[in-house]
Amino acid sequence: MTATRSVGIVTAQRARFTEPLLLRSGGVLPAYELVYETYGTLNASGSNAVLVCHALSGSHHVAGVYADQPKSTGWWDNLVGPGKPLDTNKFFVVGVNNLGGCFGSTGPMSHNPATDRPWGADFPFVTVEDWVDSHARLADQLGIQSWAAVLGGSLGGMQALAWTLRYPERVRHGMVIAAAPTLSTENIAFNEVARQAILTDPEFHGGNYYAHGVVPARGLRLARMLGHITYLSDDAMAEKFGRKLRHGEHKYHFDVEYEIESYLRYQGDKFAGFFDANTYLLTTKALDYFDPALDFEGDLCASLARAKAKFFLASFSTDWRFAPARSREIVYALLHNKREVSYVEIDSSAGHDSFLLDNPHYHAAMRAYFQNIEV
């Protein structure tokens, strides 16, 4: 087996687009910037490019570390690098921060030239399809006519699927991990509670909190605490925290009694310290809206007929956010269209978060699939 290593020190780059982007909501972004990173080398024919799409809280920083920030490892570093399943000795890998994001691409925190203030609540709603359109323009700038693969987990998997539908000639392999063809009612319900936590935070100020020098940290913290419950499985939480008491006995107060409380508060506080609330709102709405079958009277088979790519899908046994059955809906619809599909259901106790972990069976399946992609 090849020794694997990190892609090492990486630097984000920035692309500017001055042609207005027409959005599905009817809105228009007159101009925008995308921040992105690349790993590996684009070959002469441009045939070895892979796009990695990020999920709710992710970014363009997929692999490697930033200089002088040893803890800044990319969110999918275990997958991407020399000798890793997505091998940068073979592939040229691109990560890009989605529009509406808070890590450098144009979003609610960015300057709105029309008002000379941050966009805030005026930032238009963006959809998965809008992101794909903006990524296509980035591909144009980078000289990538067709991606060897577009992949992502969760919301990133929805983008990979949308790529195969919106630009069927420009994706050779769609890799859809821990995703679903739509959010379930329960998924929307959880998103709605998270949004209401932010929208009703007195420091939200209708989305224009930047001007007040505050952030709706309470709401964002609650949203993240709730999110974390849905990323983990009941089993994973039971294994890791069980009913472990912080002080060995009941203290009868509202401070931390059970270790799980401490974990959730810590995750919530950390997230509220760096993530933008407007981005959170917009991203949960993009999730809710995603529904490739909507224009096909709910017929997923009909909607996927456009795709020309080959597909790889993976789901995880204890993922109750996007359960294996939801991946199978996509698999069956693709098979119905006689597409070539590889599908693996991975036994994992880690719930939805499994897609970020280096489960050996999962990574072995990814490695094999990438090895068989011709460039």
Place this chain on the structure above:
Amino acid sequence: MTATRSVGIVTAQRARFTEPLLLRSGGVLPAYELVYETYGTLNASGSNAVLVCHALSGSHHVAGVYADQPKSTGWWDNLVGPGKPLDTNKFFVVGVNNLGGCFGSTGPMSHNPATDRPWGADFPFVTVEDWVDSHARLADQLGIQSWAAVLGGSLGGMQALAWTLRYPERVRHGMVIAAAPTLSTENIAFNEVARQAILTDPEFHGGNYYAHGVVPARGLRLARMLGHITYLSDDAMAEKFGRKLRHGEHKYHFDVEYEIESYLRYQGDKFAGFFDANTYLLTTKALDYFDPALDFEGDLCASLARAKAKFFLASFSTDWRFAPARSREIVYALLHNKREVSYVEIDSSAGHDSFLLDNPHYHAAMRAYFQNIEV
């Protein structure tokens, strides 16, 4: 089959207790009142009394209606009444509001004689066992030496179980519906998010919001929205709401788009309008703390050895809050102790809320069990 009818117009009663109640938390309630209702007639030997324990948002108002309030039907009216499964022609049924509640029994909204203000944040933590102790004193006052049955669903089921352990000689049948021997890590996690929503609401004022003439409605609303997701099943939500759009198309705003959002907001607003936030906090803590095996090194079998009652347990296939597997833990522990146990797993799409509905198989099982209870 007997015709069933309502118990009709009912009136709450009030019992006062002046002997201090020593609480598990180490606190003491110097004196307290319990508000309760009764249906049917206590027989001469006092052998036909049944105690109904309520869950998080329930009350003593189990059956019937209040005069001039036609919408005030009791929360388990479909179960309790003449000819109903818990037949008030045979049984004398008692419902009681738990201590710490907000429907009339002494709780955070009550006057604290020590400070001449509402108890608020000073109200002591109460546990399931404390409730059982206070209910035992009510039984004394009512002349009930032993209950024919103590029953409840969810947190009410935990009280029924605790009764059989704390007063084994005073319960002939323990009826534990849609319950669990403890909360799971995930259950505690959801409770913690709900509590943090309330505790961090700027209008919570450390629990003494009464003095400020406000209530932490935002927090309570979020807590209830979240709770509702866990009371329903994914299936039930999908059946009832699916991805139904309020306006038939995406509107790209943060007002209601999907019908599920409207439902959750409505439930949240309604609840925040009548329920007390301190009661909500205390009750979720009582749920977290419940753990009959805690004093038995986690050995549920050993902890249930004290029980002398016969048992009826029921669980519901799509209940993911207290899944059937959790009821089975109790069943196995009781069987290990050679107790007589009837157990039924009911197919129902309605999730945890199933215990409140009149599912015909469930009610038939309850009816049969009550018919076989000798009085």
